[in-house]
Amino acid sequence: MLSKLLILLGVEDSEIAADPAEQAIQYQERLTALAAEGKSVLLWLDNASDPSQFGPLRPASAVHRVVVTTRETFASVPKPQVVDVGVMESDDAVELLVSAVEARIPDDARLIEDPQTALRLAELCDHLPLALQIVSALLADEPDRPISELVIELASEEDRLNSLDYGGELSVRAAFALSYRRLPDNLKRLFRLLSVVPGGDVGLVAAGWLIDASHTAVRPQLMALVRSHLIQQHVRNRWSMHDLLRLYSAELSAEHPEDAERALKVIVVKYLLGVGAAADWLTGVPNDTNRRYFPTAQHAAAWFEEEHPTASAIALSVAKRPEREYRELTLALAVGLGEILGSQRHWLKEFHDVAVVGASLVPAAENRHYAACVLNHYGSALRKMRQFDDALEAFRRAAEVAEEAGLEWVAGAARTNMGNVYLDQGRDVDEVVQFYWEDVRACQESDPPHRRGEAAALSNIGGALGDAGRYTEALSPLREAMSICRDLDDKPGIASAGKNLGAVLGRLARIEDNQAYLEEAIALLQEAAEIYKERGNYSGWAEVANNLGQAQCQLRRFSEGIPNLEAALRYFEESGQSDLAKNVREDVESYRMDASGGRPWSATTLEPDRYRFTNTSGGRLAQITLAPFGATQVMVENSPDPHIVPEPVANGGSFVAVVRGRGMRITATAMPSMVPVYLDFSPA
Incomplete structure (x- = not known):
């Protein structure tokens, strides 16, 4: 040289x-x-x-x-x-592809005329300059070939590396092989096995599972692969590889099938155990085994937040395997995932996808308990997506499977979930509550009694009655549910029952002018908020924050209540709950005006369906807030006599009025938005 x-x-x-x-x-x-x-x-x-x-x-x-x-x-x-050259941006990759084709065929306009397909070609090349040059050469060889055909060819993962080859001079596989051959044997093995894990990235502990090594032993090996630019550490303690390298790794792994099969089975079992332990911490009552996995709820929540995409990808991938063992493991994994994913609104799509896979395994499933549970999850996902007919069918199947297996309390839970759908469809609350009471009896009569299920059904009863405005009737089942959950030290159950009980007490406090109820509601809601917070349950926390903020604002503790409402509003907006977000947004605006005290009176138009239980006249609604000066004449609903609000009025005192032309009629309703929530219950 x-x-x-x-x-x-x-x-x-x-x-x-x-x-x-x-x-x-x-x-x-x-x-x-x-x-x-x-x-x-x-x-x-x-x-x-x-x-x-x-x-x-x-x-x-x-x-x-x-x-x-x-x-x-x-x-x-x-x-x-050292200058680290990262992956090309999409626009730069397309520009390189276009210029490389034009250098070979100056008048070739295929990429320019179809920019979306050109972008897809660049994506399939991983924006890798070598792959882009190969594609440009392939396009130049066949100037009459539609570029969409090449996209279809490259979209096949099995053939992509074969397609990205232009003789010995230009070959993606050959370039990767050059780097791979330089590795020592232990790094070659780790690189091969990383592609065994579905989902696109691998955590530190999971990488250790692949090679039966501790996290301290595997980290130097991972960083050696990073230095060879075969993988990347995209976030702390997690590693990934670009798609083309992943395909190359999978090819190499297929050359060592026994090692790959061993690694996959280890990964599936380890994630199943981890998800099961996390589910008990986050949605149930942890036992000693769970505590060996995660010492606290915060540890379980942090692990699941980081690992649930991989766990779900494992379920979706392994479910395709024909082996009975893998299908049973996938069913169990789908149940554990569903317990947690179903508890948070922003995970709805992932919850649905996992539930669909789980439900597909039910006909041949040996574990009929898990089969019934996963059908319950499937129905719950469909209900949240407002596909009510399909949800009811899933719950009916869940009840049938549970009854055939002698699991009456699981069947009762399925019937409770059917009741939730009926409520959504506007069925009479007394009819629906009978479903819930059947669930209560099934849980009480099971051997042994299923007290967590009983508490959940009682909480549903209280929530449904509260939602119907029957607050006094709702108190007893909600207090009983809370008592059972405290006896079991069931923290998620305490939070769920406390959320409904706090909402009902807040409503009663307004109706009966009972400050003790309001103080009790705030204490319950603060406890529920803390439980949800330590478990990373943003969805539950937002629902509680809404109710808590309402109660605090009713006590004129605006500095505490308004921030809670604003935080709840942000979550509702981000998770796509637009109707609820609209209601809370109106409340926040109203409470801000109340806090400022800067108006003689004002009316904010509200949604009619928010008062469907109290707005008997069916008119348009407005919230009237009075300041301590002037007098306001308002017509009282169902009364011919005007109602005079004399001076002075407590600053921020509020009514809800039905607007009729220029006149107004006062209804007997309380302040809005503290809506009790009834929840699906899918037993573990």
Whole structure:
């Protein structure tokens, strides 16, 4: 190599020494001479794999420059001298693709005329310059071929690396193989096995599971692969690889099927155990085994927040395997995932996808308990998506499967979930409550009694009665549900019952002018908020924050209540609950005006359906807030006599009025939005 460089630098072939050591001296002497003449040299060294390949070639004079390209990271090179070249942006990748095609066929307009397909081609190339050059060469070879055909060809993962090959000179697989062959055996094995884990990235602990190593032992190996640019650490303690490298890793893994199969089974079982332990912490009562996995609810929540995309990807991928063992493991995993995913609104799509996979396994499932549970989850997901007929069918199937297996309390839970759908459809509340009471009896009569299920059904009864405005009737089942949950130390159950009980007490406090009820409601809601918070349940926390904020504002504790309402509003908006968000937004605006006290009176138009139980006249609704000056005449509903609000009125005192033309009629309703929530219950 030095002899060729010396010739390029102007040294006569006859003057070049035969000994490599002497050639190195001649090389540096020639560069020094050129520097003295004011001539600089740029040396470009491509695809170096070891510092020994470029170290001796570094010029002594600062006039000259050396650029070394490599997939490796060399500790001997100072960091300020290193330029990390990241993945190309989409626009840059498309521009490179277009320019490369135009360089071969100047008048080729296929990519320009179809920019969306060009963008898809760049995505399938992972924005990798080598792959883009190969695609441009393939397009140039067939100028009449529609680019959509090449997209279809590359979309097949099984054939993509074969397609991205343009002879020995341009081959994505060959480029990857060059880096792979440089690795020691232990890193080759880890690189192969990383593609076994579905989902696109791998956590530190899971990477250790693949090779039966501790997280402290696997981290240096992962970072060695990062330095070889075969994987990347995209966030702390998680690693991923680009799609083309993942396909290459999968090819290599297929060459060692026994090791790959062992690794996959380990991953499935480990995630099943982790999800099961997390589910008990986050939605149930943890036992000693769960505590060995996660010492606290916060640890379980943090693990699930980080790992649930991988766990769901495992369920969706492994469900396709024909082996009975894998199908049973997937069913169990789907049940555990559903328990947690179903508890938060922003996970609805993932909850639905996992439930669909779980339900597909039910006909051949040996574990009929899990089969009934996953059908309950499937129905719950459909109900939340307002596909009520399909949800009812799923719950009916769940009840049938549970009854056939002698699991009466599970069947009762399915009937309770059917009741939830009936409420959504506007059925009479007394009819629906009978479903809930059947669930209560089934839980009480099971052997042993299923007290958590009983508490959940009682909470549903109270929530449904509260939603119907029958607050006094709702108190007893809600207090009983709370008592059972406290006996069991069921923290999620305490939060769920407390959310409904707090809402009902808040309503009664307004109707009966009972401040003790309001104080009790705030205490219950604060406890529920803390339970949801430590479990990372943003959905439950937002519902509680809404009710808590309402109660605090009713006590004129605006500095506490308005921020809680604003936080709840943000979650409702982000999770797509637009109707609820609209209601809370109106309340926040009203309470802000109440807090400022800057109006003699004002009316804010409200949604009619918010008062469907109290607005008997069916008129349009407005909230009237009175300041302590002036007098306001308002017509009372169902009364011919006007109602005079004399001076002074407590600043911020509020009524809800039905607007009729220019007149107003006062209804007997309380302030809005503290709506009790009735929840699906899907037993574990």
